[in-house]
Amino acid sequence: MAKNKPRSRHKHYNVPEPGTSPGMYAIDDNALKPIITLHTYNDKIYKKEEIKNINNIDRLTENKDFYYWFDIKGLADPNIFETLYSKLNISRLVLEDITSSYQRPKLDEYDNDKYVFAVSRHLFLNGENDLCNEQISFILTSKCLITFQENYEDCFNPVRKRLEIGKGNIRIGGSSYLMYAIMDVIVDNYFTLLNYWGEELDAIEDRLFDNPDKRIMYDTQGIKRSLIMIRKVAWPERDKLNDILRSDSDLISDLTKTYIKDAYDHCIQIIDFIESLKEIASANIDMNLSIISNRMNEIMKVLTIISSIFIPLTFIAGIYGMNFSREDPVTGKVLPDNMPELYSPHGYMWTWIVMAVIAVLQVIYFWRRGWFK
Amino acid sequence: MAKNKPRSRHKHYNVPEPGTSPGMYAIDDNALKPIITLHTYNDKIYKKEEIKNINNIDRLTENKDFYYWFDIKGLADPNIFETLYSKLNISRLVLEDITSSYQRPKLDEYDNDKYVFAVSRHLFLNGENDLCNEQISFILTSKCLITFQENYEDCFNPVRKRLEIGKGNIRIGGSSYLMYAIMDVIVDNYFTLLNYWGEELDAIEDRLFDNPDKRIMYDTQGIKRSLIMIRKVAWPERDKLNDILRSDSDLISDLTKTYIKDAYDHCIQIIDFIESLKEIASANIDMNLSIISNRMNEIMKVLTIISSIFIPLTFIAGIYGMNFSREDPVTGKVLPDNMPELYSPHGYMWTWIVMAVIAVLQVIYFWRRGWFK
Amino acid sequence: MAKNKPRSRHKHYNVPEPGTSPGMYAIDDNALKPIITLHTYNDKIYKKEEIKNINNIDRLTENKDFYYWFDIKGLADPNIFETLYSKLNISRLVLEDITSSYQRPKLDEYDNDKYVFAVSRHLFLNGENDLCNEQISFILTSKCLITFQENYEDCFNPVRKRLEIGKGNIRIGGSSYLMYAIMDVIVDNYFTLLNYWGEELDAIEDRLFDNPDKRIMYDTQGIKRSLIMIRKVAWPERDKLNDILRSDSDLISDLTKTYIKDAYDHCIQIIDFIESLKEIASANIDMNLSIISNRMNEIMKVLTIISSIFIPLTFIAGIYGMNFSREDPVTGKVLPDNMPELYSPHGYMWTWIVMAVIAVLQVIYFWRRGWFK
Amino acid sequence: MAKNKPRSRHKHYNVPEPGTSPGMYAIDDNALKPIITLHTYNDKIYKKEEIKNINNIDRLTENKDFYYWFDIKGLADPNIFETLYSKLNISRLVLEDITSSYQRPKLDEYDNDKYVFAVSRHLFLNGENDLCNEQISFILTSKCLITFQENYEDCFNPVRKRLEIGKGNIRIGGSSYLMYAIMDVIVDNYFTLLNYWGEELDAIEDRLFDNPDKRIMYDTQGIKRSLIMIRKVAWPERDKLNDILRSDSDLISDLTKTYIKDAYDHCIQIIDFIESLKEIASANIDMNLSIISNRMNEIMKVLTIISSIFIPLTFIAGIYGMNFSREDPVTGKVLPDNMPELYSPHGYMWTWIVMAVIAVLQVIYFWRRGWFK
Amino acid sequence: MAKNKPRSRHKHYNVPEPGTSPGMYAIDDNALKPIITLHTYNDKIYKKEEIKNINNIDRLTENKDFYYWFDIKGLADPNIFETLYSKLNISRLVLEDITSSYQRPKLDEYDNDKYVFAVSRHLFLNGENDLCNEQISFILTSKCLITFQENYEDCFNPVRKRLEIGKGNIRIGGSSYLMYAIMDVIVDNYFTLLNYWGEELDAIEDRLFDNPDKRIMYDTQGIKRSLIMIRKVAWPERDKLNDILRSDSDLISDLTKTYIKDAYDHCIQIIDFIESLKEIASANIDMNLSIISNRMNEIMKVLTIISSIFIPLTFIAGIYGMNFSREDPVTGKVLPDNMPELYSPHGYMWTWIVMAVIAVLQVIYFWRRGWFK
Numbered sequence A, B, C, D, E: 001m002a003k004n005k006p007r008s009r010h011k012h013y014n015v016p017e018p019g020t021s022p023g024m025y026a027i028d029d030n031a032l033k034p035i036i037t038l039h040t041y042n043d044k045i046y047k048k049e050e051i052k053n054i055n056n057i058d059r060l061t062e063n064k065d066f067y068y069w070f071d072i073k074g075l076a077d078p079n080i081f082e083t084l085y086s087k088l089n090i091s092r093l094v095l096e097d098i099t100s101s102y103q104r105p106k107l108d109e110y111d112n113d114k115y116v117f118a119v120s121r122h123l124f125l126n127g128e129n130d131l132c133n134e135q136i137s138f139i140l141t142s143k144c145l146i147t148f149q150e151n152y153e154d155c156f157n158p159v160r161k162r163l164e165i166g167k168g169n170i171r172i173g174g175s176s177y178l179m180y181a182i183m184d185v186i187v188d189n190y191f192t193l194l195n196y197w198g199e200e201l202d203a204i205e206d207r208l209f210d211n212p213d214k215r216i217m218y219d220t221q222g223i224k225r226s227l228i229m230i231r232k233v234a235w236p237e238r239d240k241l242n243d244i245l246r247s248d249s250d251l252i253s254d255l256t257k258t259y260i261k262d263a264y265d266h267c268i269q270i271i272d273f274i275e276s277l278k279e280i281a282s283a284n285i286d287m288n289l290s291i292i293s294n295r296m297n298e299i300m301k302v303l304t305i306i307s308s309i310f311i312p313l314t315f316i317a318g319i320y321g322m323n324f325s326r327e328d329p330v331t332g333k334v335l336p337d338n339m340p341e342l343y344s345p346h347g348y349m350w351t352w353i354v355m356a357v358i359a360v361l362q363v364i365y366f367w368r369r370g371w372f373k
């Protein structure tokens, strides 16, 4: 019954051994080798290059006429984190958060706003339709954005393309606007997921009305669990966007805040949507239970009607199947009280009549109680 | 079983492709061609004209002795939005919100209160009694109100008539009062819907008491879903009205605020009403489940009473229907232990007596347990 | 089944047509002709007179040595409202609120505290034990209280008597104290209702333990609905009393506030009481469902015990009721394998023994499983 | 079935007639004659005397070198209240609250902190294990504490003893510390009750696992109701202790506040404890319902297995019990198609074989579905 | 059925007798003899020694160049508490809290921040997989940390090792950092527990899909209860960490606060995790109930199908098993109306045909209703 296995099992936290020193980042054994892309841009110029490491990140970002985006996919290189620590003075707690990869969405401001650390969670369905949950980490300084993700696949290509083309605010809004643009894609993706589950719930509902089966409960619970998982992400995402809105750090421009307000609106819409879908899922479950109960009622009605009608009739037939003797086998004396009905000329007919009356009375009784509806 | 299909399916969000540039409004393929009516009025004069486009909106609204209402039905003309952007400096995020048409009710103030953007949601039942959900967008400047709606039909005719007649505050209250008047109609409409569902719930309740059937669950869940949908709108509507009340923008006059307070009261009454109806719907569902359980009890009681009485009797009849032989067929020897009852002169009568005693005892037993009530 | 009809159906809101001008009060068609009693009083003098109308309210209340209470029962005279508008400058929104009569309890301060408008809701059981819900409106100015109620009957006679007798603070506390006294009666009345339902719930509980029947669910849900209705009133009543407590209007004296604090305490006790009764009602419903399930179990046990014992026995009887022939009717050859038991000398006795063993084994089995407890 | 009667019925409020003047205290008909004990003490001296009345309370408390505790048990003497009103200027609202005895725990400060009025609720199990609910009222002035209770029995003896012995802060902490000490005993008593119910719930749980019966539901609901009642008291108790902590009245010393903070901690622990027990009670109820359902499943399985096996077999036996005639009784012609099986030499044996095969197939079927587990 | 006994029974509070003087610490009879380890350290030097008592704690901590950690396991020595009271002026309320060992996590600041008292709760599974709950108390002064625990086993060895090795901030962060480090281990341990239950829930879910049995309900409720217990600890832990973050005491350094923020994040993740697991547990219970209902439906379907088919057939067989006589035994007259079917040449065959038709019709009927799916 493998196909019944629940989807969306929660990701087990691979927490470090309790008691390890805080800030001791532990890179997961399954972590991928990093692919680092450096985007250097301003309103006029755009350059993209793949780089091997970020060892000389201070020199790479020297020219203050440009903005820089270090787009890092895969976390398996401790070198990166050591460089961040030694060259940019990034706190070890931040490095631990990037690598432990089970953070809630959040915004932390460090060192008198010298840099900002943020986390988003990218949700997506993998090949087997399981809901996956990837951490996207952001380090934002005045001219530079560094993003970290666990897998090579992502949903940021539209942003990379907009950056290349240079339309809109993407190149002139600064690094905080770029961070917004990525966060916005992530939030927009939630809509896609919710639309998908919304349609699945509609399909389940149709099955419920047409032809309810045992899988409905499993499937609805599966979607409900996915909704719980996305809700667990959407609420702190909302809080994070609100924190950005209310931040007084210079790193986040007013232009960015205008757009963050828009993403915040979307996030609230997502939370509304999740709650609606959860209520629909619950209603489906209730409806299913009610349908099961109604079915039971119907099954029992069939059994009761047939049993109630035929059991008394069978009893009567049984009576006249008894072998009480008409005469004493020894003395040969007639025993006239033993089943005289059997020897009446129309005994058989009368038996049928009595049976029919009983049956009809019962049918009337059941009819009146509404059991045939 | 088409008639059982659930009503009030949620409107699927037609979100733009994740990653598109923010402010990139995407006009829906099904959007209608706009019909634009310009109402020009002050306390003495009122003029209504249908206009083709708003390309020269700046010139049309030059005369500061009048108030202006651009009443736009249908969103299929990108020209309108480009004009708003170029001539009135309306933010692209606003234009996106107008066209994406799945916003929650909200109030946004822009550009140091140069204009205000607001959203209401108009709920109505369409021809097939489905709950529909239309977005009404408002752009309010000092002398001018621009409203956007998706469909040609609406519920604003009373406001248009009051504007034409000029009674009350409608022409002297300024553009913010006109915006209030439209929002008020929308909120008042919620009462009409709730009264309708309240009566439906009463009707379902009557069916529940008179003649409960399987459709009760479906119908109640349908109304419950409608209530969830209207609640999803009423709460942010309440917040929006409160935001207007507390706004310090000059665009919203004190007179308007007095009336907004009244609409806010109505909105709270609506939320109260929704919660009451939801509790009644839930109580109906509980009652229904209890009725189903009671019915099952009754069905089983009938089965048990009849089976318990007749199965033992049938067994007795079966006993005396056995063919144990009175004499050995080979030796002809009499076998006096084989069913001597059959040859007793009153065996048949005694059998009936025994059966009657058993039946009466059972009836007494069941009576005592209250099964005949 | 009229006696099963639910009590306490919610009062349908008779909202004005959506889109009517705000402040357009619409007097209900069933409204009663007003009976107006004017109480003129100070600490020494008390005068009561019935007046036809309040057209000269300004002249009637000229003498500042007295307090005035206009006690208006019945709302069917638009003249009253026009006078309030023209002579006392009462806002049209207030007049609409008085006549629409579905307001939540609330306190509104108008015109820089020139007057205060308040609403209470008087709950009572009518002749058919239905919970009714009447709006009491208050307009309070510095020396004058005007009260409006929909019906002629009310619960204010104790206050009128106290006013006539003049004991306590009633004549020296000013108009705000009189308003408090009336609100206090209304709140005290809620206790009476809750005590009544509390006793009904106790009675239902006793029925539950003694002799549960199908009406229990209906009756409990009826009380639950009444509790929901009173809760809907008690919460905003609490908020209103709190608003009065925190009001900085001169119209409400410090003495009054001391007493309002006492009424506020009562209101919180009422909310506590409502929640307790709701939990008891829910517990009754749960208990009822559990009793139904237990009954079903018992019914099924009876059926199963009797069927399980007698069906196999009947089968055995059926076996020996078969007519397999001892001899070939054509050849007359003896067929010794056909039911030799029938011709054994003690076949009948052995059959009974086998049956008894089967029955006893089953009884032991059921006994062990605890089915006879 | 008296033993099934629910415990912990809520105490009906004996509210005064609605409309009576506020502050009109009504002494309950069942109130006890007061026993008044006056404790006069300071850090060195302690004197205890029983007094007849408090008519000369002002003279009794003249000496400012001492603290005074008027410990009043029984409320049936209006004289006491009149004295408080005339000699100490205690508000009539306070006197009403003392006598009406259904107040929530609360703290009221009066007359610019000249005195403080507080209420606690003492919960205890009476002889029949019913949860009783007694009001303890406190009037605290600078040197004097007056306590009121409804019954003669209480739980304050440890405090009286500590006062007599004089150990700790009890004699040097002032009147507010004495008030704390009494409140602390009351709160500590809640733990005793909760431990008792905790053990009862454990016992019920054991019965649930060992031998579930119908009383489990009744007993669990009884405890649940007691928990609801204590929770109704514990929350406002917590608020009251918090109010004392934050009070800026001189009547409550800093030392007292340090200890009140400790009692506040206990109160939060109590609320935690209540919630845990409620969740355990709910889990027991759920478990019970699941056990009932499982039992029903087992009962039905037994019925279905036995019926399904024997009903078809009985049918077969019935077939061969039919009396279709081998020869036409009139013509004597042989009718070879009528039940030739009966005349086959091994018809009986074959019938048994067929029956056995059917039975075995069914047993295998049921086995496979896991019905024998 | 001992293996079904619920795990994680709540720890009964061993509260002192109500009315005992506050601050009267009562050492539990089962308390262990204390083992006291004194860690003396600064950034360069680390010394560990076991000491017998802390009688001369003031002298031991004289040298202000070092930090001190008194690591006390076991509470059975009143001497310790008396020393704390007399030498360090620790409040008796603190000493009571340490020994009563049922405190919620909390932070109390005493004596103008001369010392801080904190409580954490260490959760662990004992040998029988029961969830145990140990109190860890902290007294923090400027240079000294004193920790108290009830058992000898704990989870602090990693911290002791880090202290010995001296890596990271552990020796330079001061006493507040050491307190953080211990609290952090405790919180990290919660993850370990939650991961364990998460896996158990997964295993239960698999059993649910593969082979649901009666133990599922018991096991799920057991885990649910553990989750309730850890939630009861995690919420006040979160509040405590927040209190530390917001404390303005000099005893808690800014460095420590940075790390407390990290532990606070973990605590919120834990709360999230608990809620998820609780929802999964609830979903399992719902699913289980639905599976039980579905099984009942299937059982009843089998019974109904077999009974409905064979009971009518058995009735027919019963009819033709009746013994109505073909001739009057006395007169010998032929009675042609008595069961002529029995003498028809193909009566037997026709009977079979009628039976087959009835059976086939029923099978078709059941098939159509979907009962064979």
Ligand SMILES: [Mg+2]
Pocket: A018, A019, A020, A021, A022, E184, E185, E188
């Ligand atoms: Mg750690």
Ligand SMILES: [Mg+2]
Pocket: A096, A097, A100, E262
């Ligand atoms: Mg971390």
Ligand SMILES: [Mg+2]
Pocket: A198, A199, A201, A202, B009, B010
């Ligand atoms: Mg849908």
Ligand SMILES: [Mg+2]
Pocket: A235, A236, A239
């Ligand atoms: Mg949050």
Ligand SMILES: [Mg+2]
Pocket: A262, A265, B093, B096, B097
């Ligand atoms: Mg937007």
Ligand SMILES: [Mg+2]
Pocket: A184, A185, A187, A188, A262, A263, A266
């Ligand atoms: Mg977006």
Ligand SMILES: [Mg+2]
Pocket: A265, A266, A268, A269, B103, B104, B105, B106
């Ligand atoms: Mg929005």
Ligand SMILES: [Mg+2]
Pocket: A184, A185, A188, B018, B019, B020, B021, B022
């Ligand atoms: Mg976007």
Ligand SMILES: [Mg+2]
Pocket: B184, B185, B187, B188, B262, B263, B266
């Ligand atoms: Mg309105």
Ligand SMILES: [Mg+2]
Pocket: B198, B199, B201, B202, C009, C010
């Ligand atoms: Mg209704």
Ligand SMILES: [Mg+2]
Pocket: B235, B236, B239
């Ligand atoms: Mg809100």
Ligand SMILES: [Mg+2]
Pocket: B262, B265, C093, C096, C097
């Ligand atoms: Mg109004």
Ligand SMILES: [Mg+2]
Pocket: B184, B185, B188, C018, C019, C020, C021, C022
């Ligand atoms: Mg209106």
Ligand SMILES: [Mg+2]
Pocket: B262, C096, C097, C100
């Ligand atoms: Mg109105």
Ligand SMILES: [Mg+2]
Pocket: C184, C185, C187, C188, C262, C263, C266
């Ligand atoms: Mg009152």
Ligand SMILES: [Mg+2]
Pocket: C198, C199, C201, C202, D009, D010
């Ligand atoms: Mg009661």
